[in-house]
Amino acid sequence: MTHMNAASLFDANAIGNFWFRYLHVLAGITWIGLLYYFNLVQVPGLAAYGDEGKARNITITQIATRALWWFRWASVATLATGLLIVGVAPDYMQDFMNHTEVADFPLNAKNAAISVGMTLGILMAANVWMIIWKNQKVVIANATNVLSGGEANPDAATSGRRAMLASRQNMIFSVSMLFFMVGAAHYYDSYFSASSSDANTFMLISIVIIALLQLNALGKFGGIKAGNKMLWPYESQKNAIISGVVLWAVFFIASIVLMRA
Template sequence: MAGILTSLRSTVIAGCVFAVILFVIYYSIQGYDGYAFGAFFFRWLHVLSGVMWIGLLWYFNFVQIPNMGKIPDEQKPAIGKVIAPAALWWFRWGAMATIVTGLILAAFNGYILEALLLGLIDGVPKHSMIGIGMWMGAIMWFNVWFVIWPNQKRALGIVEADADSKAQSARTAMLFSRTNTLLSVPMLFAMVSAQNLF
């Protein structure tokens, strides 16, 4: 088992194998309903992607940003040159996968237009609530790709910028990351309540 767990790739593959075993159990007990399984599958991918995205968002805001001042200057390059760029890669693509799988899921379940229009065309509260969550998620996705990432590239020196521009970019990235942290709480409330309260 230690051989599997010492490699991230092997660990992820093992997790996928266990998921396939669960599918086989489901299939042997329940039989296969293509529509039901398709809806479940995209919801599962949506949740997996969302955990990656929001988990990293919270890591940045609850762990990395508050503790950067405690790290000695000579150790900060390890964060800025190695850890942050890798975390930002997974953060960006977690956001992209979350938004794409969410839109596919909404289309698959037949409520994408109703949700995007906040339930105003059909008056269904569930569509209003899921729509609010979708729009918050879309704002957060936009912030990641078009505000946080371009500013982080300057702040981390991935692209050239002078010291003042780096400092301003770091502050802008932090403020929009905090905006996403703020939005993540009601966004998750809207998403979960749409599935459980309506």
């Protein structure tokens, strides 16, 4: 048995490849778990209140506010620990998607997969803070004001819809994000192989698809009002689940075409 000193348990390799990765997964479970809670439980639950406006507002002020606190800071923790993995793990970015030897082509596929996962994760975190939380603050303030006897804010419904669209988009993205995050090290480096050109082509195609979907969720293709057929993926949790699986299938098929050995 090889004996190692205690310091080696916390060297740069251990910190980058295990400790930050462990914290990354822990924070990610909290973040994505709450994302699914909002989309699969809270949103349809609040809709089921019907005309019970007071009960809905109490739920928003007493439950949603707490969940949103953990939700948004878990996204920060997930993003921060992910970036720390990249920064601390030895040689993580060395020859990133630029391996020229055929024997190293699986590393190009792995790098392309993790790049798509990282792109989705960073965009999802941006959605949390720049769209979801920004608009949910309006909804929460309105609920608090109405419970105190004040007038309802006419902009609250629009803000709520903007937050919902971004949240559903994150749910759609999450299926592929989790697949590529896990698959990069446990699937793509074992069963896929790609030249630098093919890996970059896959990455470029993925970014274009991601950008178009993000713009759609922002209402750039016909607005955010109900009735816009472009918003079908976001109008129910069922539609979001279907869309998430379809998006994953598109990415997966593209990776097979471009990066399968």
